[in-house]
Amino acid sequence: MGVAIYLMALAVLLVGLYAVVAKKNIIKIILGLLILDYAVNLLLVLVGYRTGGAAPIRAPGQSPAEFAARSVDPLPQAMVLTSIVIGLGLTALMVALAVRLHEKYGTFDMSKIRRLKG
Amino acid sequence: MQAILPLLVALPLGVAFGVVIVAHVPRLGRLTTTLAVAAVLVNLVLAAATLGLGPMRLFIGGWGAGKTLGIELVCDGLSQLMLLTINLIALTAIIFAGAYMRRFTSPWLFDALFLLMTGAMNAVVLAGDLFNLFVFLEVAAIASYALVGFGCEAEELEASFKYLVLGTIGSAFILLGVTILYSVTGHLNMAMVHEAIQPVSGSPAVLLAAAALLGGLALKAAMVPFHAWLPDAHPSAPAPISAMLSGVLIKASGVYALARIVFNVLGPTIPYANVLMALGTASMVIGVFLAVGQWDFKRLLAYHSISQMGYVVLALGAAAGVTAGGGERWIAQLCLFGGLFHLFNHAAFKSLLFLSSGSIEQQAGSRQLKELGGLARRMPVTSFCCRVGALSIAGVPPFNGFFSKLIIIVALVLAGHPVLAALAVLVALMTLLSFIKVQRYALEGQPHAETAGPAAGTVREAPALMCVALAILAAVCLLAGLAMVPLRDRLFGPAGDALLGVLP
Numbered sequence: 152m153g154v155a156i157y158l159m160a161l162a163v164l165l166v167g168l169y170a171v172v173a174k175k176n177i178i179k180i181i182l183g184l185l186i187l188d189y190a191v192n193l194l195l196v197l198v199g200y201r202t203g204g205a206a207p208i209r210a211p212g213q214s215p216a217e218f219a220a221r222s223v224d225p226l227p228q229a230m231v232l233t234s235i236v237i238g239l240g241l242t243a244l245m246v247a248l249a250v251r252l253h254e255k256y257g258t259f260d261m262s263k264i265r266r267l268k269g
Numbered sequence: 270m271q272a273i274l275p276l277l278v279a280l281p282l283g284v285a286f287g288v289v290i291v292a293h294v295p296r297l298g299r300l301t302t303t304l305a306v307a308a309v310l311v312n313l314v315l316a317a318a319t320l321g322l323g324p325m326r327l328f329i330g331g332w333g334a335g336k337t338l339g340i341e342l343v344c345d346g347l348s349q350l351m352l353l354t355i356n357l358i359a360l361t362a363i364i365f366a367g368a369y370m371r372r373f374t375s376p377w378l379f380d381a382l383f384l385l386m387t388g389a390m391n392a393v394v395l396a397g398d399l400f401n402l403f404v405f406l407e408v409a410a411i412a413s414y415a416l417v418g419f420g421c422e423a424e425e426l427e428a429s430f431k432y433l434v435l436g437t438i439g440s441a442f443i444l445l446g447v448t449i450l451y452s453v454t455g456h457l458n459m460a461m462v463h464e465a466i467q468p469v470s471g472s473p474a475v476l477l478a479a480a481a482l483l484g485g486l487a488l489k490a491a492m493v494p495f496h497a498w499l500p501d502a503h504p505s506a507p508a509p510i511s512a513m514l515s516g517v518l519i520k521a522s523g524v525y526a527l528a529r530i531v532f533n534v535l536g537p538t539i540p541y542a543n544v545l546m547a548l549g550t551a552s553m554v555i556g557v558f559l560a561v562g563q564w565d566f567k568r569l570l571a572y573h574s575i576s577q578m579g580y581v582v583l584a585l586g587a588a589a590g591v592t593a594g595g596g597e598r599w600i601a602q603l604c605l606f607g608g609l610f611h612l613f614n615h616a617a618f619k620s621l622l623f624l625s626s627g628s629i630e631q632q633a634g635s636r637q638l639k640e641l642g643g644l645a646r647r648m649p650v651t652s653f654c655c656r657v658g659a660l661s662i663a664g665v666p667p668f669n670g671f672f673s674k675l676i677i678i679v680a681l682v683l684a685g686h687p688v689l690a691a692l693a694v695l696v697a698l699m700t701l702l703s704f705i706k707v708q709r710y711a712l713e714g715q716p717h718a719e720t721a722g723p724a725a726g727t728v729r730e731a732p733a734l735m736c737v738a739l740a741i742l743a744a745v746c747l748l749a750g751l752a753m754v755p756l757r758d759r760l761f762g763p764a765g766d767a768l769l770g771v772l773p
Contacts, residue, residue, distance in 0.1 A: 171434060194445065267431075
């Protein structure tokens with residue numbers, strides 16, 4: 152069980168990578184990048200998880216040592232929030248670029264968007 | 270004096286947002302470029318002020334030493350060298366942009382993105398913890414994706430999208446590496462990760478993290494075989510941004526981060542050294558072979574960036590190999606001096622060449638070498654500076670490129686890699702050949718009647734601001750070569766020692 156869940160995160164990562172590498176449609180490539188991003192975020196949360204751990208909110212009167220012994224690791228959750236916000240900015244930029252590319256080339260097909268060469 | 274460190278990051282980021290506000294105030298809208306130049310100038314002065322101060326560290330939010338949570342800014346010799354390089358190139362690029370960007374609509378948008386990128390790069394080289402490094406790599410990268418597509422022409426958007434896709438894959442792998450290192454060691458602070466990783470440095474988890482980090486960062490540094498985005502992205506950007514991307518971004522977010530991770534976090538071992546040397550050699554050789562056949566001036570320069578960064582990574586790899594193999598410390602120091610000196614020199618001469626290509630493109634209306642010609646008489650200042658840059662990158666004495674390549678070649682022989690040294694000499698000759706072509710077609714002779722660009726007969730010298738930016742960089746190229754010994758004692762020696770020691 153312990154290893155399987157990490158393997159699932161890896162599988163999600165590979166799905167994202169496959170979409171980016173193999174798909175021609177810009178929208179599918181963007182979705183692939185999002186899946187890739189989510190896979191890493193998922194792994195980041197899993198790293199901080201402990202089976203049966205409490206939510207990382209310190210109850211009144213709870214000592215720091217007691218809190219550390221019971222709760223899940225809050226640091227990866229803070230990191231994931233930052234990473235999600237970065238992903239949001241990237242997604243906005245990607246979609247804006249896709250719209251502009253469609254205006255210029257009239258297609259979402261990457262194999263037809265090939266004016267650069269050499 | 271530690272108060273300087275957050276200022277180096279906060280000032281450009283703050284002014285970037287200030288620029289957006291000022292641009293919408295009536296009658297003040299034209300001041301944005303002046304504001305940006307002032308911000309970068311102050312930053313350069315602050316970066317120079319850190320030089321005499323020795324290693325510094327600052328804990329944001331009062332977390333204090335020994336905690337794994339707080340954000341820490343570390344400024345050692347290597348950070349000081351990178352800060353100076355970034356802000357020097359940024360200053361010349363933004364001065365050049367003052368005249369160059371007039372043909373674009375909304376230059377304030379350019380100024381804001383430019384400051385965002387500069388501030389984020391300053392933060393990358395000051396970051397003392399892995400996650401902070403990742404965040405600012407991303408901020409710099411997002412600003413650069415937008416800047417590559419700034420002109421919104423079809424080719425520029427295409428280049429920007431390709432760059433964005435590959436850059437995002439690189440970032441995802443960097444974050445994956447950081448995640449695995451955190452799960453193995455329980456720390457994010459680079460110095461603490463380094464300490465905690467020593468007992469388990471050969472374990473599969475650490476090797477997986479290292480592979481993800483090295484792959485992601487090699488993609489950011491455009492090392493062969495991860496280089497496909499660079500020859501599209503760098504030429505498509507406006508000239509000042511090409512100068513920033515080739516001059517400092519691939520160094521700050523690629524090579525600097527690679528060096529930090531390998532030397533100060535993972536600790537140099539023989540496998541890492543071999544990976545760095547393989548990446549460096551492949552980039553150096555393949556980059557120059559791809560460059561020789563190019564007729565587009567900016568594309569040719571972009572391929573040379575891959576090749577020249579190969580020298581730097583090769584020298585870093587040789588230093589890691591000497592350190593890991595228990596070799597003499599002074600040989601490792603010599604390798605690092607050569608590599609870091611070449612990094613600085615490449616920033617100077619490649620920015621100079623990209624800026625002069627922008628100046629030529631604006632005045633002559635073309636950047637195809639076959640459509641140019643006779644510019645030496647029509648654009649004397651630009652041509653003179655372009656020649657200085659070409660001689661520097663080709664490794665002709667007494668310019669700076671000659672000295673750094675010579676040191677790298679000597680250091681490679683001393684480190685026991687005579688074959689790689691011979692390859693480095695061969696690549697230097699090919700580079701010379703390629704830049705003789707640039708001289709011959711762009712600056713000498715006459716434009717051919719049948720292939721000449723639209724404005725070939727009536728070309729005039731570029732505006733004064735652009736010439737000033739070119740002259741500053743040309744002077745740096747000449748002086749850095751002549752002042753090699755004092756620079757080694759003050760700047761490059763401490764930077765190399767920072768890599769060979771542990772983080773403060």
